[in-house]
Amino acid sequence: MTHYAMVIDTRTCIGCTDCVDACRMENNVPEGLCYDWVVEITKGRYPNLTTEFRSERCNHCSNATCVTACPTGASQYWNGSNIVVVDATKCTGCKACIAACPYDARLIMQPQGYIGKCTFCVQRVQYGEDPACVAVCPAHAMHFGLLDDPTSNVSRLLAERENYTLHPETGNEPNVFYLR
Amino acid sequence: MREEVLASVLANPGVEPTLAIWGWQIATYLFLGGLAAGLMVFSGWTVLSGRAARTPFAANRAPLIGLVLLGVGMGTLFLDLERKINVWRFYAFLHETSPMSWGAWILILVFPVLALLALAGLPAGFPWLAGKLGRLPIIGPRAVTPLIGLCGRVRRPLAFLGIALGIGLGIYTGVLLSSFNARPFWHSALLGPLFLVSGLSTGAALMILGAGTKEERHLFGRIDLGLIVAELALIFLFVIDMLNGDALQRSAVAHVLGGSETQLFWIGFIGLGLAIPLVLEAAMWWRSMTPIAGAASVLVLLGGFLLRDVMVTTGQQTTWTSFNNQFNPGLLARLRTDGENPNGRF
Numbered sequence: 001m002t003h004y005a006m007v008i009d010t011r012t013c014i015g016c017t018d019c020v021d022a023c024r025m026e027n028n029v030p031e032g033l034c035y036d037w038v039v040e041i042t043k044g045r046y047p048n049l050t051t052e053f054r055s056e057r058c059n060h061c062s063n064a065t066c067v068t069a070c071p072t073g074a075s076q077y078w079n080g081s082n083i084v085v086v087d088a089t090k091c092t093g094c095k096a097c098i099a100a101c102p103y104d105a106r107l108i109m110q111p112q113g114y115i116g117k118c119t120f121c122v123q124r125v126q127y128g129e130d131p132a133c134v135a136v137c138p139a140h141a142m143h144f145g146l147l148d149d150p151t152s153n154v155s156r157l158l159a160e161r162e163n164y165t166l167h168p169e170t171g172n173e174p175n176v177f178y179l180r
Numbered sequence: 181m182r183e184e185v186l187a188s189v190l191a192n193p194g195v196e197p198t199l200a201i202w203g204w205q206i207a208t209y210l211f212l213g214g215l216a217a218g219l220m221v222f223s224g225w226t227v228l229s230g231r232a233a234r235t236p237f238a239a240n241r242a243p244l245i246g247l248v249l250l251g252v253g254m255g256t257l258f259l260d261l262e263r264k265i266n267v268w269r270f271y272a273f274l275h276e277t278s279p280m281s282w283g284a285w286i287l288i289l290v291f292p293v294l295a296l297l298a299l300a301g302l303p304a305g306f307p308w309l310a311g312k313l314g315r316l317p318i319i320g321p322r323a324v325t326p327l328i329g330l331c332g333r334v335r336r337p338l339a340f341l342g343i344a345l346g347i348g349l350g351i352y353t354g355v356l357l358s359s360f361n362a363r364p365f366w367h368s369a370l371l372g373p374l375f376l377v378s379g380l381s382t383g384a385a386l387m388i389l390g391a392g393t394k395e396e397r398h399l400f401g402r403i404d405l406g407l408i409v410a411e412l413a414l415i416f417l418f419v420i421d422m423l424n425g426d427a428l429q430r431s432a433v434a435h436v437l438g439g440s441e442t443q444l445f446w447i448g449f450i451g452l453g454l455a456i457p458l459v460l461e462a463a464m465w466w467r468s469m470t471p472i473a474g475a476a477s478v479l480v481l482l483g484g485f486l487l488r489d490v491m492v493t494t495g496q497q498t499t500w501t502s503f504n505n506q507f508n509p510g511l512l513a514r515l516r517t518d519g520e521n522p523n524g525r526f
Contacts, residue, residue: 017188038188071281072269090269093262096280098201102362102500113262167500
């Protein structure tokens with residue numbers, strides 16, 4: 001399996017939400033919906049507060065419950081990789097995958113009715129480009145690459161820096177990593 | 181303190197509470213599916229155990245009623261699909277890891293068996309309908325009448341199939357929900373047995389409502405009494421199981437223990453749907469009065485629907501993510517000048 005990962009540096013992210021806008025432009029996301037979003041986490045007690053920004057999206061899990069829950073096989077892995085995509089021609093809009101996603105990363109495309117989600121911009125990745133959100137990040141906080149390759153920037157960052165994933169206890173093996 | 185606030189707009193279901201995943205359509209389907217499963221099991225049982233003559237409604241009429249109810253349930257299921265044109269895709273593929281895929285195929289098996297069972301019961305249960313079908317031009321005498329006769333002859337194997345598929349359908353409606361690890365309130369193995377018992381109980385209640393003889397009403401009154409006790413035990417175990425679960429499950433069960441669904445769950449489902457019918461059906465044991473039996477049955481049916489409704493609604497509100505969502509659809513509407521409601525599409 002070609003193992004793609006996204007690594008996001010919460011130390012350099014400034015929470016500008018440019019990744020969200022770039023995604024909307026690249027993927028024609030319907031108004032009011034989004035494939036990615038930014039969360040601002042505040043911890044501590046005044047005056048000792050810390051803030052962290054986290055750009056979140058589909059985690060393209062290696063063990064994706066949305067793929068196993070799909071009754072028609074529309075929700076599937078792209079091209080032998082861990083990138084989860086939806087085949088709109090097979091999708092019935094039954095919403096089993098929305099219920100199955102622990103990250104609430106899926107949505108109903110309007111007005112067509114099939115299920116939409118972050119695709120890691122496969123239309124760009126297949127030509128060796130970065131996803132739109134990564135390419136546009138003004139703080140260079142986002143990185144994308146192959147985990148199979150130990151010399152890739154994502155592999156090096158994960159080896160060097162302390163990192164975490166969201167809710168690894170779901171057992172879904174998420175592939176969006178956050179650097180502390 | 182730890183606070184997670186959305187810095188960008190996120191209007192995906194599960195985060196924006198007004199955007200539900202599944203609505204009344206799914207609750208109705210789960211209710212009618214369970215009810216049809218109960219009718220199939222009891223109808224098959226009366227045929228196999230040689231009670232058909234003493235339980236005319238259960239043996240002869242219930243399969244056709246179950247067929248109609250299941251048809252309505254499948255209709256609401258279809259209404260729920262967001263991309264209805266692709267509905268045939270359910271039958272282009274069996275995805276073995278997806279309970280919904282199994283359910284779609286179970287329905288395709290249940291429907292013809294239920295239809296043949298209905299045909300077998302037609303001459304005794306609905307003679308006017310059997311007569312009408314038999315007089316249909318061309319196909320009436322050549323196809324319908326022989327088919328009804330054939331169904332009557334293979335009634336026992338059909339009844340056996342009906343019991344097996346009915347149990348499968350009844351359990352499936354619960355397993356569908358309990359397979360979602362992402363929704364803590366659904367993630368309990370007790371949901372399958374609970375929905376099966378509830379389906380059987382609503383099936384027995386409908387048998388009481390339609391009972392052709394006093395003996396039949398008594399029989400299903402006693403059966404339903406036992407099923408209600410079993411359902412109460414299962415729902416008690418379900419709540420205990422959740423309370424002893426992890427933090428996610430404990431916060432999930434809080435929805436029915438003081439949270440938004442508390443009144444519907446305790447007053448509606450447990451009170452009106454289980455406790456009152458339990459008392460009424462216990463009273464029927466000593467003295468049978470048609471109004472009491474009717475009231476108990478209607479309440480059991482109401483309780484069966486409320487169980488599905490509370491489960492479907494509460495389950496999708498429980499999630500792993502917990503953002504403080506600042507998304508305000510009203511602000512988005514104010515930004516627009518053409519007056520189109522940006523949330524009208526939902």
